[in-house]
Amino acid sequence: MRFTIVKSIKAQQKLSRQLIRSGKSIAVVxxxxxxxDGHLSLIKKGLSKADIVITTIFVNPTxxxxxxxxxRYPRDEKGDLEKIKQAxxxxxxxxxxxxxxxxxxxxxxDVENLTLxxxxxxxxxxxxxxxxxxxxxxxxxxxDFALFGMxxxxxxxxxxxMIKDLNWPTKIIVCPTVREKDGLAMSSRNSYLTPVQRKQAxxxxxxxILARQMVKSDERRPSEIRKSMRRLIKNAAPDSxxxxxxxxxxxxxxxxxxxxxxxxxxxxxxxxxxxxxxxMRIF
Amino acid sequence: MRFTIVKSIKAQQKLSRQLIRSGKSIAVVxxxxxxxDGHLSLIKKGLSKADIVITTIFVNPTxxxxxxxxxRYPRDEKGDLEKIKQAxxxxxxxxxxxxxxxxxxxxxxDVENLTLxxxxxxxxxxxxxxxxxxxxxxxxxxxDFALFGMxxxxxxxxxxxMIKDLNWPTKIIVCPTVREKDGLAMSSRNSYLTPVQRKQAxxxxxxxILARQMVKSDERRPSEIRKSMRRLIKNAAPDSxxxxxxxxxxxxxxxxxxxxxxxxxxxxxxxxxxxxxxxMRIF
Numbered sequence: 001m002r003f004t005i006v007k008s009i010k011a012q013q014k015l016s017r018q019l020i021r022s023g024k025s026i027a028v029v030x031x032x033x034x035x036x037d038g039h040l041s042l043i044k045k046g047l048s049k050a051d052i053v054i055t056t057i058f059v060n061p062t063x064x065x066x067x068x069x070x071x072r073y074p075r076d077e078k079g080d081l082e083k084i085k086q087a088x089x090x091x092x093x094x095x096x097x098x099x100x101x102x103x104x105x106x107x108x109x110d111v112e113n114l115t116l117x118x119x120x121x122x123x124x125x126x127x128x129x130x131x132x133x134x135x136x137x138x139x140x141x142x143x144d145f146a147l148f149g150m151x152x153x154x155x156x157x158x159x160x161x162m163i164k165d166l167n168w169p170t171k172i173i174v175c176p177t178v179r180e181k182d183g184l185a186m187s188s189r190n191s192y193l194t195p196v197q198r199k200q201a202x203x204x205x206x207x208x209i210l211a212r213q214m215v216k217s218d219e220r221r222p223s224e225i226r227k228s229m230r231r232l233i234k235n236a237a238p239d240s241x242x243x244x245x246x247x248x249x250x251x252x253x254x255x256x257x258x259x260x261x262x263x264x265x266x267x268x269x270x271x272x273x274x275x276x277x278x279x280m281r282i283f
Numbered sequence: 284m285r286f287t288i289v290k291s292i293k294a295q296q297k298l299s300r301q302l303i304r305s306g307k308s309i310a311v312v313x314x315x316x317x318x319x320d321g322h323l324s325l326i327k328k329g330l331s332k333a334d335i336v337i338t339t340i341f342v343n344p345t346x347x348x349x350x351x352x353x354x355r356y357p358r359d360e361k362g363d364l365e366k367i368k369q370a371x372x373x374x375x376x377x378x379x380x381x382x383x384x385x386x387x388x389x390x391x392x393d394v395e396n397l398t399l400x401x402x403x404x405x406x407x408x409x410x411x412x413x414x415x416x417x418x419x420x421x422x423x424x425x426x427d428f429a430l431f432g433m434x435x436x437x438x439x440x441x442x443x444x445m446i447k448d449l450n451w452p453t454k455i456i457v458c459p460t461v462r463e464k465d466g467l468a469m470s471s472r473n474s475y476l477t478p479v480q481r482k483q484a485x486x487x488x489x490x491x492i493l494a495r496q497m498v499k500s501d502e503r504r505p506s507e508i509r510k511s512m513r514r515l516i517k518n519a520a521p522d523s524x525x526x527x528x529x530x531x532x533x534x535x536x537x538x539x540x541x542x543x544x545x546x547x548x549x550x551x552x553x554x555x556x557x558x559x560x561x562x563m564r565i566f
Contacts, residue, residue: 013452020303106396107414107448112389131390132449139450165390166415167422169296 001052003085006093009100009140015091016054016142025050027145027173030137033057034074034188035083038178042147043087045175049145053089056137058100062108063129074191093141100136109135109166111158114253118154118266119277122243130155131162138168146170151177151185153264153279157253177278179205185278192274200237201271207232207245208280211265215282220259222247233269243268243275250281259283284335286368289376292383292423298374299337299425308333310428310456313420316340317357317471318366321461325430326370328458332428336372339420341383345391346412357474376424383419392418394441394448397536401437401549402560405526413438414445421451429453434460434468436547436562440536460561462488468561475557483520484554490515490528491563494548498565503542505530516552526551526558533564542566 006012019026027046031039039055046053057080064070077094084092108128114120115127138146146163148156156174163170178186183205184198193201207229214225226245233240248255250262259282266279289295302309310329314322322338329336340363347353360377367375391411397403398410421429429446431439439457446453461469466488467481476484490512497508509528516523531538533545542565549562 009450013450017303017452020300021306023304105448107392107394107445109390109392109418109449112391114389135392136448136450139452142452162390165388165419166392167292167296167419169300169422169425 001090004091005081006091007096009095012054012093012095012140013142016140019052020142024052025144026141027053027147028137028141028143029053029055029089029147030134031055031057031080032059032073032188033080034076034191035080036178036186036188036190038149038151038186040083040087041178042149042175043084043089045173046145046147047088049173050143052091054091054093054141054143055084055089056093056095056141058095058133058137060129060133061097061101062132063126065123065125068123069189069192074188093137095140100133108132109162111161111165114154114158114161117253117255118244118246118248119268120154122268127155127158131158134159134162135166138163138170143170145173147173147175149177150174151187151278153266154253157251183209185276187276189274189276193271197239197271197274200239201274201276203233203236203240203271204267204269204276204278206236207267208265208278208282212280212282215259215263222256222259225259225265229265229267233267237269237271239272241270243270247282284373287374288364289374290379292378295337295376295378295423296425299423302335303425307335308427309424310336310430311420311424311426312336312338312372312430313417314338314340314363315342315356315471316363317359317474318363319461319469319471319473321432321434321469323366323370324461325432325458326367326372328456329428329430330371332456333426335374337374337376337424337426338367338372339376339378339424341378341416341420343412343416344380344384345415346409348406348408351406352472352475357471376420378423383416391415392445392449394444397437397441397444400536400538401527401529401531402551403437405551410438410441414441417442417445418449421446421453426453428456430456430458432460433457434470434561436549437536440534466492468559470559472557472559476554480522480554480557483522484557484559486516486519486523486554487550487552487559487561489519490550491548491561491565495563495565498542498546505539505542508542508548512548512550516550520552520554522555524553526553530565 027050029042109131263283265282310333312325392414546566548565551560
């Protein structure tokens with residue numbers, strides 16, 4: 001079909017219903033814009049699964065806490081549209097803020113337990129904003145598939161749980177993190193980094209590689225691995241402030257007392273004013 | 284189509300998707316079973332709007348508070364199936380409790396403000412349970428239309444708000460309360476009443492008729508109308524305990540300081556151990 005930009009919620013609902021009635025399957029790639037190769041890999045994966053990929057662009061205010069970077073979040077709608085078209089996604093849904101959250105808005109979706117640890121601990125209400133906007137997008141787009149990146153590993157787990165609990169007929173597909181050549185996980189927020197900070201930011205990736213190596217060398221104690229990761233980050237990134245270094249189960253997100261199979265190591269680090277996260281399966 | 288009973292969530296999702304793909308429109312009538320003529324009027328209305336009416340039967344535990352009547356809620360699956368078939372609903376969805384709420388269930392939908400007054404004030408968490416189960420049913424059944432009764436007027440308002448805020452492509456239709464000959468609003472809970480209580484229970488309806496008459500006679504003060512309603516209820520139903528008598532706006536549910544257009548009078552009254560509610564548009 002012809003590349004189509006949709007801004008109205010009703011129009012997108014109608015278009016999706018028409019596509020379903022005509023036998024087409026739909027994949028959705030929800031984004032906050034300022035697209036990088038990570039997003040584009042989701043579109044490509046979506047095209048391998050469904051007839052139509054709908055990319056959404058919406059900087060969702062309910063997932064930002066007061067004082068976070070909502071107002072300065074990077075935007076480039078024109079560049080995004082070009083990239084989305086090139087990648088082969090046929091529809092872009094760009095809803096208006098006042099349509100998505102009118103003044104009398106008051107309904108929220110909350111996954112109560114998986115959201116208490118890791119990102120949820122430092123970013124209160126963040127996941128409630130994420131699950132609410134994803135619920136809205138699911139209802140508008142009516143997708144068979146939804147694609148998310150592994151970089152936001154807890155987000156993927158929370159949305160997986162939300163889909164299962166509330167019974168959307170949508171299959172989630174979590175795609176590998178796409179990295180820069182030096183290992184830094186791609187993120188729209190990397191654009192905030194100064195050249196010096198950008199160099200230091202590779203410390204997150206390096207610390208995860210170190211963790212994986214230690215596990216390969218039969219280290220199983222989270223405390224020891226954490227200590228080595230912390231040392232590496234502090235050395236490689238003097239301007240850093242470590243939020244957390246965690247070892248959790250891939251599915252339940254429960255903290256591991258000993259590194260066993262299906263362990264994800266995840267880190268949150270402030271480099272200067274920029275909060276970065278990354279994770280890696282280490283066993 | 285042939286009368287079909289579906290018990291599996293996945294089977295219902297698949298069946299609904301097939302119906303949509305084949306061009307059929309779907310209406311859903313969510314019930315907790317023990318059907319009366321009120322429910323059947325919803326099925327009939329649904330059939331006038333959509334090709335297929337899916338009636339759901341599920342006694343939803345999350346909308347009962349501890350100590351409420353969950354365990355003794357009346358059930359009659361065989362009778363219900365016969366009535367549903369007679370009324371012309373083609374599909375009955377009767378999910379299993381452990382499928383709907385497995386042990387690790389943790390996701391809830393909450394309409395935060397409309398739920399604070401009236402029923403929400405005395406039944407904490409009630410509406411969170413209602414909106415959560417309705418969200419689940421919408422995602423499983425994927426209806427074009429959803430039918431609810433006006434007897435649960437606040438419930439209808441809360442679900443209308445939930446649909447609008449979270450963008451389900453579903454149109455809600457609220458149908459008039461169906462009453463017994465003496466005016467008592469039909470309710471599965473009426474089956475709890477002894478013959479003496481059953482007679483006293485008409486006090487709710489009579490008090491609403493009185494309110495409407497007073498407004499017709501140009502009384503506009505809620506306090507005066509409430510006083511007269513209270514007197515009537517106390518006289519007609521000596522075993523009663525009045526929960527609330529409220530005058531609210533039809534849409535916003537805000538309390539009216541003066542009776543103006545679009546006012547709903549609503550009452551909650553315990554008759555013996557049975558909590559009954561009713562309402563009427565009085566202007």
